[in-house]
Amino acid sequence: MQILNISLPIQPDSFYYPGTIPTEFESFNSKSGSSILTKITTHSHAGSHVDAPKHAVGMTASVDEYSDSNFYGACRVLDLSHLEKSITRSDLVGKSILKNERILLKTRNSNRGFNKFYDDFIGLTSDAAVYLAEQEIMLIGIDWLGIKANDASDNISHTAFFEKNIPILEGLNLAEALEAEYTLSAFPIAYVGIDGAQVAARLIST
Numbered sequence: 190m191q192i193l194n195i196s197l198p199i200q201p202d203s204f205y206y207p208g209t210i211p212t213e214f215e216s217f218n219s220k221s222g223s224s225i226l227t228k229i230t231t232h233s234h235a236g237s238h239v240d241a242p243k244h245a246v247g248m249t250a251s252v253d254e255y256s257d258s259n260f261y262g263a264c265r266v267l268d269l270s271h272l273e274k275s276i277t278r279s280d281l282v283g284k285s286i287l288k289n290e291r292i293l294l295k296t297r298n299s300n301r302g303f304n305k306f307y308d309d310f311i312g313l314t315s316d317a318a319v320y321l322a323e324q325e326i327m328l329i330g331i332d333w334l335g336i337k338a339n340d341a342s343d344n345i346s347h348t349a350f351f352e353k354n355i356p357i358l359e360g361l362n363l364a365e366a367l368e369a370e371y372t373l374s375a376f377p378i379a380y381v382g383i384d385g386a387q388v389a390a391r392l393i394s395t
């Protein structure tokens with residue numbers, strides 16, 4: 190069995206989406222003085238994470254309302270790293286995407302690395318999101334901190350999935366992933382009532 194870690198490290202010098210906040214760690218001693226703990230300042234969309242419907246203004250379902258079954262099981266990586274612009278419907282229609290598939294989109298974002306924020310990142314256009322949601326997939330994932338195309342004028346690349354309760358994984362590092370089938374394990378940590386949560390994302394192959 191091979192386990193590929195596709196989570197981004199979360200640490201104070203991690204890159205972050207402009208307009209959000211950087212992560213900060215501040216260690217402190219327990220009252221007894223014998224233990225060290227760390228105050229963590231970050232946000233729900235730092236590093237590899239899942240978006241919940243509540244992330245879209247006007248929607249209400251929080252990250253703890255997803256079913257665990259979405260986050261574990263067969264998944265397929267689509268290698269779209271040849272694309273120089275955001276992923277459109279026509280880039281996906283020939284991929285035989287089926288109901289209940291978990292789909293991860295590998296783009297040139299992964300090949301460029303995750304040391305800084307690039308304005309010309311590859312995202313998902315609204316028509317592509319609507320197409321994927323129509324296929325009733327079980328999960329979508331992408332290798333950037335946001336799924337929305339950088340020139341999108343609406344938020345459909347989020348809401349198309351949220352309306353069908355399809356989790357959106359963002360911030361995956363797919364540099365080492367092939368266009369292949371894997372078992373995905375990407376359970377969110379146990380935040381309650383909020384719009385997203387970090388995931389420990391792994392691709393498992395045998």
Ligand SMILES: [Zn+2]
Nearest residue numbers: 234240359385
């Ligand atoms: Zn997010």
